[in-house]
Amino acid sequence: MENSRQSPDTLLPKLAAHVLEHGLAGASLRPLAKAAGTSDRMLIYHFKSKDGLVTALLEHVAQMYSQALEMAWPTEPAATRRECAQRLLAIGRAPMFAPFLRLWWEIVAGAAKGDAAYRASAAAMMDSQLAWFEAHLPPDDPDPKAGARLVALAVEGSLMMDALGLGEVGEAGLAALEG
Amino acid sequence: MENSRQSPDTLLPKLAAHVLEHGLAGASLRPLAKAAGTSDRMLIYHFKSKDGLVTALLEHVAQMYSQALEMAWPTEPAATRRECAQRLLAIGRAPMFAPFLRLWWEIVAGAAKGDAAYRASAAAMMDSQLAWFEAHLPPDDPDPKAGARLVALAVEGSLMMDALGLGEVGEAGLAALEG
């Protein structure tokens, strides 16, 4: 079945799928290789080192995330920032985003520790998200750029609360947004 | 120097200090033991297993965090929610909180993965923080509970942006808070 030659480009999707399901921090070469239909030997060959693998993987995941955002059904414009944030939270809570969010918090943790690759990936994903948020603000928003940032803070905060099992805190907070 | 008998209570502070500096996810028994002046053998003896250690450590860190919050100098009440959030962000950015925040994102990641111990620790820390936030809202706030939640979302979101190296995004977002 897996008889064609592999390359980083053919490996990355399978590796990303494995990482989305099992996490990135604890991923070691042999399980990753098995999931991608190769050997640890070949992963090192293609990516030079595990650091190289992780860096490539983070870039790939950031790209996947941007594309996933673009494909998420565009809601018709919301009337207020509050409503906008609530809709975006609902989208972020959709099951298809759950693996991304699990991975997202790992990436945030890595970035907080100062790792450059994690930080670059996180910044890329956040930039996509900010742009997407800005595009979904109410069309009459007085300051879309600042509004998108405020909404992003609130939505990300809510998603964090979700991760902690405190979803209601996020909902109550968003309900208190002006609008 | 370290000739007295050890117990979980005497070990936990040193273990927590090590974890605050070096992270929790990658902490293994031998380095932890060395930092606490013991052996891996004794860590297992006192905490039964590494899971037991981590659970105890997470509880301890949550307690430390509550106490650290109580000791953070209480600002005089802010005039608006926005000003309140901005002050709280400034406090969260103080150097003394940096190790806590690094660890915090690790805990969030662990909680997002569904680990019960991480989730409990995170919820405890978040509860402390919500109460503290509520106590620092403007005294004339119409709905302190909801307000504290909104401020928490915004401040946590800003701190996340800080972790990603996007501090300005947090600042711009907070500036757009009503008030």
Place this chain on the structure above:
DNA sequence: GACTACCTGTAGCAACTGCTACATTTCGTT
């Protein structure tokens, strides 16, 4: 066919992982 560049499997190494068996010391109690 020969040459070359890329790709891959096998085997293994040194370090580290959590944990344990066994022996010994330390201490409070009697």
Place this chain on the structure above:
DNA sequence: AACGAAATGTAGCAGTTGCTACAGGTAGTC
């Protein structure tokens, strides 16, 4: 002083970690 429980040191085990040396295979080009 004697006893039992709690605490500790030494040594090691089985499994995993990232990575490598070596030997081949596989393709395209001349």
